[in-house]
Each structure stands twice: as C-alpha cells, then as structure tokens.
Amino acid sequence: MSALSDFRIVELSESVCGEYCGKLLSDFGAEVIKLERPACGSPTRSLGPFAAGEAGVERSGLFAYLNTNKNSVALELSTPAGAATLGRLVARADAVIDDHAPGWLKSVGLDPGTFQDRYPRLVLCAITPYGQDAPADRAHAEDLNVFHASGWGYHTPTAADDNKPPLKGPGRFLPSYEAGLDAALCVVAALYGREESGRGQFIDVSAQAVLASRVDYVLGQLVAGDMEATPRRTVFDLWGPATIFACRDGYVYLWLSERGHWAAMRQLMGNPQWMNSFPERWMELECTPERVAKCRQEFGAFLKTRGRDEVSAQAQKLGLPLVAVKNAGDLQRSPQYVYRGFFAELDHPVLGTAAYPTVPYKLSATRAKIVRPAPLLGQHTEAKLAALSGTTAEAGPARAGGEHHS
Amino acid sequence: MSNQARGGPLQGVRVVELTRVWAGPFGGKLLAFLGAEVIKIESLGSLDPSRGYGGVKVNQAPGFQAVNPQKLSVQIDVKSKEGRALVLELLSKSDVLLENLRPGAIDRLGLGYEAVKAVKPDIVYVSMGMYGSEGPLAYQTGYAPSFAALGGVTFMVGYEGEPPAGMNIRYGDATFGTAAAFAAVVALMHRRRTGAGQFVDVSAVETMSSMIGDTIMDFTLNGRLQVCDGNRHPEMAPHGVYPCRGGDWISIAVSSDQAWRELADAMGQPALAEHPHFRTRADRKANESELDRLVTQWTLRHDARALAASLQQRGIAAAKSQNSIDLISDQHLWQREFYRTVTGGAGQSRPIVGPAWRMSRGAAVTDGAPQLGEHNAYVLGEVLGLSAEEQRRLAEAGITL
Numbered sequence: 056m057s058a059l060s061d062f063r064i065v066e067l068s069e070s071v072c073g074e075y076c077g078k079l080l081s082d083f084g085a086e087v088i089k090l091e092r093p094a095c096g097s098p099t100r101s102l103g104p105f106a107a108g109e110a111g112v113e114r115s116g117l118f119a120y121l122n123t124n125k126n127s128v129a130l131e132l133s134t135p136a137g138a139a140t141l142g143r144l145v146a147r148a149d150a151v152i153d154d155h156a157p158g159w160l161k162s163v164g165l166d167p168g169t170f171q172d173r174y175p176r177l178v179l180c181a182i183t184p185y186g187q188d189a190p191a192d193r194a195h196a197e198d199l200n201v202f203h204a205s206g207w208g209y210h211t212p213t214a215a216d217d218n219k220p221p222l223k224g225p226g227r228f229l230p231s232y233e234a235g236l237d238a239a240l241c242v243v244a245a246l247y248g249r250e251e252s253g254r255g256q257f258i259d260v261s262a263q264a265v266l267a268s269r270v271d272y273v274l275g276q277l278v279a280g281d282m283e284a285t286p287r288r289t290v291f292d293l294w295g296p297a298t299i300f301a302c303r304d305g306y307v308y309l310w311l312s313e314r315g316h317w318a319a320m321r322q323l324m325g326n327p328q329w330m331n332s333f334p335e336r337w338m339e340l341e342c343t344p345e346r347v348a349k350c351r352q353e354f355g356a357f358l359k360t361r362g363r364d365e366v367s368a369q370a371q372k373l374g375l376p377l378v379a380v381k382n383a384g385d386l387q388r389s390p391q392y393v394y395r396g397f398f399a400e401l402d403h404p405v406l407g408t409a410a411y412p413t414v415p416y417k418l419s420a421t422r423a424k425i426v427r428p429a430p431l432l433g434q435h436t437e438a439k440l441a442a443l444s445g446t447t448a449e450a451g452p453a454r455a456g457g458e459h460h461s
Numbered sequence: 462m463s464n465q466a467r468g469g470p471l472q473g474v475r476v477v478e479l480t481r482v483w484a485g486p487f488g489g490k491l492l493a494f495l496g497a498e499v500i501k502i503e504s505l506g507s508l509d510p511s512r513g514y515g516g517v518k519v520n521q522a523p524g525f526q527a528v529n530p531q532k533l534s535v536q537i538d539v540k541s542k543e544g545r546a547l548v549l550e551l552l553s554k555s556d557v558l559l560e561n562l563r564p565g566a567i568d569r570l571g572l573g574y575e576a577v578k579a580v581k582p583d584i585v586y587v588s589m590g591m592y593g594s595e596g597p598l599a600y601q602t603g604y605a606p607s608f609a610a611l612g613g614v615t616f617m618v619g620y621e622g623e624p625p626a627g628m629n630i631r632y633g634d635a636t637f638g639t640a641a642a643f644a645a646v647v648a649l650m651h652r653r654r655t656g657a658g659q660f661v662d663v664s665a666v667e668t669m670s671s672m673i674g675d676t677i678m679d680f681t682l683n684g685r686l687q688v689c690d691g692n693r694h695p696e697m698a699p700h701g702v703y704p705c706r707g708g709d710w711i712s713i714a715v716s717s718d719q720a721w722r723e724l725a726d727a728m729g730q731p732a733l734a735e736h737p738h739f740r741t742r743a744d745r746k747a748n749e750s751e752l753d754r755l756v757t758q759w760t761l762r763h764d765a766r767a768l769a770a771s772l773q774q775r776g777i778a779a780a781k782s783q784n785s786i787d788l789i790s791d792q793h794l795w796q797r798e799f800y801r802t803v804t805g806g807a808g809q810s811r812p813i814v815g816p817a818w819r820m821s822r823g824a825a826v827t828d829g830a831p832q833l834g835e836h837n838a839y840v841l842g843e844v845l846g847l848s849a850e851e852q853r854r855l856a857e858a859g860i861t862l
Contacts, residue, residue, distance in 0.1 A: 058647045058648065058650050058651035058654075059647065059650065061654065071675075075674075079643070083647055102696060103679070103695060103696070104675065104678055104679035104682060104683060104685070105682075106682045106683065107682075107683065108683065116675065116678035116679060116681075116682045116683075117675045117678065119678065120674050120675055120678045121674075121675075171821075185793065186793075186797055186819070187819075188793075188796065188797065189793070190793055191773070192769065192770040192773045192774075193773065193780070193793065194773055194776075195773055195776055195777060195778040195779070196714075196778050196780060197697070197700075197714035197716060197778045198714075199692065199694070199700060199701075199702075199712050199714045199778075200712045200713075200714055200778050200779060200780035201780075202712070203702065203710075203712035203780050203781070203782040203783065204712075204780045204781070204783055205783070205788075206783055206784075206785065206787075206788045207628070207629060207632070208702065208712060208782045208783075209710065209782045209783055209784050209785075210629045210631075210785075211618065211626075211628050211629045211632075212618060212619065212626035212627055212628070212629065213606075213626075213627065213628075213629050213630040217708065219620060220691070220692060220701065220702040220703070220704070220710060221702050221710055221782050222618055222619070222620075222626070222691065222692060222702070223691075223692045223694075223702070223712075224618060224628060225613075225614045225615075225616075225617035225618050225628070225672065225673050225676070226617055226673050226675060226676045226687065227675065227694055227695075227696075228675060229614075229672050229673070232671065232672045232674065233636060233639075233672070236636070236639050236640065236643060237639060237817055237818060238818075239643055240491065240495075240639065240642055240643040240646060241495070241818050241820065243643065243646045243647055243650055244470040244471055244495045244646050245470045245820065245822075246470075246650065247470055247471065247646060247649055247650050247653060248469070248470025248471065248472070248496070248822070249470075250653055251472075251473070252822070254822065256470075256820055256821040256822040256823075257820070257821040258818055258819075258820050258821075259818060259819040259820075260817065260818045261797065261799070261817060261818070263794075264794060264797060264799045264816075264817035264818075265817040265818075267788065267794065267799065267814070267817070268635065268799075268814060268816075268817040269632070269635040269636055269639075270629075270631050270632075270635070271487065271490075271527055271528055271635060271814040272483050272524050272527050272528050272631065272634070272635075273527075273631055274527070274788065274789070274814050275523075275524075275526065275527025275528065275813055275814045276523040276524060276526075276527050277785050277788065277789050278789045278800050278812045278813070278814065279523065279526070279527070279811050279812050279813070281515075281523035281526075281527075282523065284784075284785040284786045284788070284789050285784075285785060285786065286708065286709075286784045286785075286786060287784075287785075288784070290784070290785045291629045291630070291631050291785075292629070292630060293630055293631075297604075297606065297630065299610075299615065299624065299625060299626070299627060301624060306610075306615075306616075306624060306625060307610075308606055308607055308609075308610035308615065308627070310603060310604045310606065310607055312604075371600070371601045371602070374602075376601075376602055376603040376604060376607055378601070378603055378607045378610050378611050379610070379611065380610045380615050380616050380625055380627075381610065381611050381612070381613050381616065382613055382616045382617075382680075382686050383613055383673070383676055383677045383679070383680035383681075383686060383687070384680055384684075384686055385613070386612075386613050386670055386677060387677075387680070387681065389598075390596075390597045390598065391592050391593070391596045391597055391598035391599070391666070392667070394595070394596035394597055395593055395595075395596055395664065395667070397664075397667050397670070398681075406682065409678075409681045409682050410681045411678070411681065412670055412671065412674050412677045412678070412681075414667075414671060415640050415663060415664050415665075415666075415667030415668040415670070415671050416640055416641070416643075416644035416661055416662065416663045416664075417593070417661070417662040417663075418644060418647065418648055418651075418659055418660075418661050418662075419659045419660040419661070419662075420648075420651060420655075420657055420658075420659035421647070421648070421651045421659065
C-alpha cells in the first residue's frame with residue numbers, strides 16, 4: 056500500500072493545475088476518479104505533445120503525463136441524472152478537486168459556502184487563477200497572464216533588457232504545476248487534520264498568490280518596506296557575476312558569491328594574472344560593475360573551448376558551483392536521475408512504451424509509484440458506477456470518522 | 462497567540478528545522494501556515510546566513526523575516542556534544558525534521574537519519590539536497606538558479622533564436638521547499654495510518670524538472686527538444702507580452718477564434734478576424750510575427766491596466782505585467798489576506814507574505830519571524846522540561862547561545 060491508498064478523490068478538474076494536483080495524489084496510491092465529458096473527454100486530451108505529432112483523444116502526452124494511475128468515468132454533469140450520480144460519487148469521496156472558474160462548483164451542486172451541510176467530512180479544493188473572490192477585471196486568465204500578474208513575468212529574465220518583452224517562463228504550464236503542488240499540499244494536510252477533527256473543509260487556491268509566494272524572500276521585503284519597490288525590471292535581481300556562459304557544446308550556469316567560490320575559480324582557471332587585481336572578498340564587499348564585467352569576460356573566454364559537462368564536474372570538485380544548462384534529453388541520460396529512478400518506463404495502449412518523468416521526492420517507506428498509465432476515456436465508467444449501487448465487490452469501505460486500517 | 466492553539470490541519474504537529482537561507486525555511490513556513498509548530502534551531506556560532514544579509518542586526522534581517530514568519534526560534538549549538546544531545550531530545554518529542562544543510566553536513570553533526578531514528582523511531586525525516594541525498598552527483602552543490610539550470614527550466618526560457626536567458630535568478634528555492642513540505646505531509650499521513658516514520662529525500666533539480674513535465678514528455682514520446690520560444694504558445698495566438706504606454710507591458714493570451722474576433726474588434730480592426738492570414742488558429746500561428754506587430758502597434762497607445770480591464774470585459778485573457786509597485790499595491794492580494802500584518806517578537810507589526818490559499822478551517826497566522834532564541838524558555842523549559850537553573854547553566858556554558 057502507499058501513503059494515500061485509503062483515500063478516494065473525485066476529480067472534476069479539466070485543466071493542467073487540477074489534473075496535476077490529482078496526479079500528485081494518485082501517484083501516492085489515492086483512488087482518483089476523474090470525471091470526463093463523454094464525447095471528447097478532458098480538454099487536456101486535445102493539447103499536445105501528441106505521439107508522432109498526431110492528435111487524438113488517446114494520443115496526448117500531456118494527458119498521459121497528468122493522469123497516471125487515475126480512473127476515467129465518462130459522465131455528463133449537465134443532466135439531472137449526471138448530477139445525481141455526481142452526488143453519489145461525492146458522498147463516498149474523501150476529497151474533490153476542481154479547477155473551473157469560480158461559480159462552477161455551485162452549478163454542479165457543490166456550493167463552496169454550503170457543501171459541508173451535506174458532506175461534512177468532504178475536503179473540497181478549488182484551484183483558480185485568482186481565487187474564488189477574483190474581481191471582475193480578472194475573470195479570464197491563461198497561465199501567461201497568471202505568470203505576469205504574479206510578478207515573475209515582469210522580472211524575467213534576470214538583467215532584463217527594457218527593449219525586449221518580459222518572458223513567460225519555461226514551456227506552457229509552470230503556473231499550473233506550481234498551483235497544483237500547493238493544492239496537493241493543502242488537500243493532504245486537510246485530510247490529515249480530518250483524522251482528528253472528523254471534518255472536511257473548503258480550500259481556495261489562487262494560482263496568482265501561489266506564484267507570488269514563490270518570491271516571498273523578495274516580496275516580503277518589498278511589502279514590509281525593507282526594499283524599495285520601483286518599476287525597474289531588475290528589482291528581483293541579485294548583484295554579482297552569476298550568469299549563463301556559452302561552452303563549446305552548450306551552456307553552463309555559474310554561481311559565484313563568496314570567497315571560497317573565488318578561490319575555487321582561481322584553481323580551475325590555473326591562477327590567471329587578472330584575478331590578482333581583484334580584492335579577495337570583492338563579491339561581498341566591492342562588487343563593482345567593472346569587476347563583474349571583467350570576471351565574466353575572462354571566465355567566458357576560458358569556457359568557450361571547454362565541454363560543459365567536463366568543466367562543470369571539474370569545477371564542482373574544486374567547490375565552485377558551476378553546472379551545465381540541461382535540456383530534456385540530458386535529463387533522461389543524467390546518471391543522477393537514473394540512480395534515483397526519476398524516469399519510469401510505462402506502457403500505454405496507444406502511446407506505447409515511454410519513460411515518464413516522476414516526482415522529485417523519494418519516501419523510503421511509501422515511494423510514489425506509477426502502476427497504471429493514464430486511463431482511456433471512460434475506461435472505468437462501468438466499474439466505478441456499478442460500485443456506487445453496491446453490486447460489485449469493488450466498492451471501497453465506507454469509512455467513518457476514525458476508522459482506519461494499515 | 463499560543464502556538465498550540467492556532468487551529469489548522471497540522472495543529473499538534475511539531476516540526477524541527479535545521480535549515481538555511483530559503484528553500485528549507487520556505488518548506489517549514491508552509492507547514493507553520495498549515496498549523497504546525499515549527500521550531501528553528503539556531504545558534505550564534507552557526508546562524509542562518511540570511512540573518513546576516515543586509516548588514517543589519519540578526520533580529521532585523523529583512524530576508525530572514527520574510528521567509529520565517531510564524532516560527533519559533535531556539536538557540537542550541539548543534540556542534541557541541543551537549544547541544545547535539547539537546548537536539549536529539551527535542552527530536553524525540555517532535556514529528557518532523559526538515560534539513561537543507563550542505564551534502565553530508567547533517568551526518569557530520571551526528572544527526573543523520575539513523576541517529577535520529579534511534580531516539581524517535583517514527584520520525585518523518587526530510588532531507589533536501591540539490592540532487593538529493595545519495596547518488597553519483599549528490600556531492601554537487603548549487604543555488605536556486607543552479608537547480609533551474611540542471612533541471613531543464615533555464616534551457617527553455619529566452620528569446621526566439623537566442624541563447625537561454627533563464628527564469629529570474631530568484632526562482633527555484635520556494636518551489637523546492639513546497640515539494641519538501643508536500644512530501645512531509647504525505648509521510649505524516651502514512652505515519653498516522655501505520656505508525657511508521659520514514660526518510661524523505663527531496664531533490665531540488667528534480668523539482669525543477671517537474672515544472673516542465675509536459676516538455677519532457679515531448680522528448681520521451683517524440684525525441685523533440687523544445688527550445689527558447691520567447692512568449693509563443695503552440696496552441697494560442699496571439700500569445701505574448703506587448704508594450705504599453707509608459708514602459709508598461711500587457712500579457713494577452715487568445716485561446717479561441719471567438720476571443721480573436723473580440724480582440725480584432727477591440728483593436729478597431731474587425732476585418733482582421735476574417736483576414737486569410739489570421740482567420741483560424743493555424744493561420745495566426747503561421748503568421749504570428751505579423752500578428753504580433755499589429756497587436757504591438759495597437760497596445761503601444763494604451764495604458765496597460767485599463768487595456769487589460771477592457772479586454773477582460775470582452776472575455777479575453779489579459780493582465781498587466783505587474784512590476785513591484787503593482788504587486789505590493791495589488792488590492793486583491795490584500796483582500797485575500799495574502800498580504801497580512803502580523804506581530805513580531807518585539808511587539809512591532811509588520812506586513813508579510815501569507816498563505817497562497819484560503820481554508821475554511823485554516824490556521825491562524827499572526828506572528829512574525831522569531832527573534833534569535835525568542836522561544837528558548839518555551840522549548841528548553843516546557844518542551845524539554847529543563848529547570849531554570851539547568852537552562853542558566855547551558856547558557857553559561859555556551860550551549861544555548
């Protein structure tokens with residue numbers, strides 16, 4: 056068994072944040088019942104990457120990634136019969152995860168303000184771009200907008216060029232993954248608290264706030280007045296020579312902030328003459344733009360002919376935090392990822408066998424595990440709905456407060 | 462407010478932190494925000510470096526205060542023999558240990574998992590390392606932007622056709638801390654159900670990779686490497702950040718033909734919606750540079766915030782790219798109590814960055830970051846049961862300074 060295998064979760068989510076939240080729970084063994092539109096399924100099924108670039112309900116790599124270990128039940132929620140079935144599913148669930156716009160939950164009979172009258176033990180979590188109380192001028196948002204409402208956009212990249220637009224971050228969904236992670240934390244914490252209290256609760260996750268929280272070290276100083284807020288795009292930046300450099304075969308990232316790093320760099324570079332004109336603690340005490348520029352220029356010239364993996368391994372052994380800038384292909388070959396088993400081979404009936412990225416934490420007693428690929432649309436409709444009427448042995452134990460087993 | 466009665470789902474859980482700077486403290490902060498009692502072990506001889514940043518006194522360090530609200534601080538010199546014994550005693554009465562020291566450091570302190578397990582068999586022991594605690598590269602070290610570089614994030618952030626520029630340098634630590642907090646709570650649940658503790662090994666680099674999971678899938682399924690694409694999106698166009706009046710920027714994401722028709726109308730050029738270059742998403746993707754030029758010509762004349770509001774009325778996803786002034790004056794974030802005012806150890810009030818969530822049965826979050834050793838008496842006296850005399854002796858011997 057795994058850490059969450061006693062829990063049943065109904066997933067109403069139809070976008071990345073809620074599906075990712077559900078995945079984080081299903082990979083720890085929670086029984087996640089994902090409700091999908093009968094005709095087309097979850098909208099994430101029509102988002103790429105598609106296997107061999109060919110679209111199709113069962114061909115989305117995005118859906119396959121986000122829905123491992125889950126059960127798919129095709130259910131039309133807009134009909135009275137569908138709504139009644141949802142009610143029965145929810146009555147047997149420990150938690151419900153949703154990521155529709157504020158107001159939608161009420162339309163399916165789960166009013167955040169009153170659902171506890173009917174389902175006192177239910178943990179209901181709603182993830183939205185700005186929270187349940189979003190003002191009217193924030194009703195519509197994609198991840199790009201959330202990223203820019205949170206402050207990350209305006210301040211990305213570091214050392215921004217005012218003539219170029221602020222950036223969106225990596226890929227399409229970083230804000231969604233961040234929000235889904237916070238939601239998963241809150242849901243498991245709420246379930247933990249319920250063990251004692253016997254009561255569920257409503258959790259309102261704002262993706263904007265989640266992302267803004269990720270810069271609390273700076274934002275906390277800004278909001279407290281310890282740091283000056285200005286329209287400059289460099290407000291989040293740090294001084295110093297840390298940056299990306301080109302190598303013979305790719306890029307490396309150098310961090311350089313203290314005397315020990317400087318000494319290691321000296322060793323790595325073979326004690327070059329130019330370093331002698333720098334004070335030993337220049338980074339902490341006398342970090343002038345001229346020195347930063349000189350340091351970058353010299354180190355850049357040194358790196359140009361070197362291989363990123365060799366030079367960064369050499370630097371690390373000397374105590375200089377130099378690392379390669381890796382891409383998705385590098386990750387799959389990383390000896391560290393292989394050692395930790397970050398990739399899991401998984402066979403999907405349509406997508407075939409592929410190495411799926413898993414989760415960044417290893418729990419010695421209850422490892423997160425992918426035991427089943429993402430479901431085909433409606434694959435579990437019959438089994439899960441039959442279980443509702445109690446006609447099969449599949450039905451999990453109807454658990455009451457405090458009744459647990461290992 | 463008493464730390465035992467703040468409510469919240471993790472009320473009654475005691476967390477001990479041996480953490481530094483940002484990622485570890487952030488994880489502890491989330492657990493504190495969920496109601497746990499989080500005790501940070503510090504000492505004059507081995508301060509969290511963030512207590513020293515900014516050239517101010519240890520109790521006024523702004524970065525430390527930003528990341529450590531709602532925690533307790535006890536001074537114990539973990540490097541001394543007696544100090545180590547005190548830490549083990551405290552851990553025997555705790556539920557979670559959270560550490561993000563350098564690789565191997567916790568073992569050298571004699572506080573590795575086996576040592577702690579010996580005094581507290583069901584401890585949830587959370588170890589945070591750049592590459593995790595074991596493996597061929599576990600010896601390597603780095604800071605947040607190193608995590609992002611190694612995890613595949615940096616490679617994808619940048620302008621089309623240019624070398625990677627990466628996320629802002631601050632990205633990475635807080636996400637890593639959140640992954641650790643989540644894993645800790647999962648392990649607590651397992652312990653609740655089975656009585657068993659465990660070792661939780663969290664990798665910063667893998668945390669970064671999990672923020673680009675779908676990109677990695679594209680590689681594993683199709684062998685395709687996604688590279689820097691500015692602000693482009695394979696399923697939307699226009700999708701970008703456009704210049705406005707006064708050096709401001711607006712983010713606009715058009716996810717349907719309907720939204721595109723509305724945008725063309727808002728631009729005063731409804732005919733664009735039927736133009737063969739822009740009619741369908743595929744058309745717009747194929748002519749994206751031309752499209753972006755037209756949108757830019759139009760946004761340049763407008764105020765970013767007003768424009769976002771008017772596009773919202775038309776159902777278009779738009780938002781001002783918020784600068785730091787916008788961020789701290791964002792009324793919505795104040796109303797949600799994402800920003801809230803708390804009381805510090807010296808009685809001063811201070812605005813902090815609070816929880817990103819709201820819970821109907823959440824924990825009270827009312828306290829600022831602790832002063833160094835603010836809770837010595839509570840931890841040494843009430844939790845460990847040491848007499849006042851014994852506490853005095855320990856302080857005089859330099860163990861609890």
